[in-house]
Amino acid sequence: MGLPPGYTARVLRTISSSKASRHIRAALRRKNEFDPVLERGARYDTTRIPVREVNREWWHNALSGRRAHLRIGIYYEIFQQLLQCSPYTPIGNFTVTYPPIGYKQSNAESADHPAEVEQMPVLLGNTILPKSAAVQPNVDIDWSLFNTEYASVFLTNPDGYLIDTQYEILHWLVTNIPRGKSLVDGQVMKEYMRPLPFYGTGLHRFVFFLIEHNKPITYTHTQASSPSPPISKFEERIFQTSKFLSDNQIVPSECVSFRLFQSMWDTSVSTYLIEELKIAEPYYKFDVPLTRGQIKHNKIREVRSNKFRIK
Template structure:
């Protein structure tokens, strides 16, 4: 009879929840719960209106598949028919013209590779949101450092602030009838607003490739990545203008404050998107060095902000009248000033120092020298550590 009642109870409960081996299973039964795919789709849901990517650059010159296949076949035939190349490659004596290979790369897969690298670093996402472009125009940028050497800007290479104190040399291919705009901004360095940038350089209405003849809207400002914030991305973007443009931006000089350099590439481009088109891209990364402190103190007249971990003070429990199983000296030192403790160790070290005499030889067998019988055990341990140079005596 009891067995029958138990079965009825189990059948009654199974109508509302799953029971396995008389244990209740949490959650809804599989026939009512959502599948893993449904749950993942809900977690990863993105509104297409705000996530669909938009190409804001110039359209690529499309090649038909038959034409590209024909070019590859002709190239492979010419290489295979040249027996001299095969012999040099077998003897490890084949030399490649790097300049020509770079030109071939820039005219073939180079722009697509640049776009992939920029996506990897999140450049387009933080510049334009859902917008992106394929940098079809090669942008060559060099920072002139001393000793007749130049430091190039590629696609994510590291350049220290001390190496980028002055404006770089910028060159690109252009005819004489085109106007350009060059913008340099820091995507990671705004001090007060996370979704804003600092414009470090902005030159408009550049005739051909003569940067010095353009209208300087924002004077060049050296990079200043803050200490403790890691690498900052500094992005150069070259825009092609449809005609001469008068940007509604106040003139920013070297004496302007950082608040005046607050910039949003997305809002700025959205305002002038009918007149400018991005075609060139280059960027580098930079982290803190001592010139940043000098820049804040001398140029901005501000105290340098430093980001670091703020560790809380260790918890010390209230003092007891009769602490048990705790060394007397170590227990009392918890409630003393560490500077006073270090001072005592230092005075003890300097007590036997004489500038006119050689220091006494160390004990050959430190533990072989007995202590007075009247000395307490905690003090014996303390003196033994000092003889063996263990513990806090080495911190002074």
């Protein structure tokens, strides 16, 4: 969870001996154990870890943060299915956090200065239920890692279009965010839509992408050649990440980073579809394959019924 001041990741990487590294970590651990401030904070549950600073330090360490993204991208088929490119190590860094359930942003708050509440972070494949992702998340872009004029953020579900896996469902798209600004200064092409994994479809991947670019980009609705999705409202959100990038002449390996979480059905999905969208909920059920004993029993019953059938 990060290192104390004076012992940065760069200092530890310069230590050639693993034994010396273990001694330093043991000394830091003993020091923290006898620190009265940390002890008091742990006892009264008041210790707060600066997640953004820890994430930024972890990301700048190429041996841990960026290589972790490379492995996760390969495992979840981000490069192969969505970006359709060779695996690469992302450069940009950004954090995505969801506010707690039932939280409503006040007029005094802004995207640059959110309230001090417990946020649920989007990491690299953690599970977040739809009820916890019902409201628009907070996105913090680290502009110090690139020199482009604009940035764009979008959220896509590669498992949402059940009829054809080459298409996705676009849940959010904010383009052309000026350098140094927040998402409120960008162009909202698609309003945020909460995750809607249907009953019986298992875990869905929800991927946040950060694009860095120098020229303003445009968005054109993707027309699917396959049949319509089970919900007609999803037709206007059919999307292809690779086509969107190629239309804007964006090379993924140079300027695209990602975060992702997984989500599966809960009761809030049914409530949202019925009460908000006023539509029936799609229901999928897995057909359990028959065992060898069941297949044999069915064949015997079929033979007997044919043998003693009255003609």
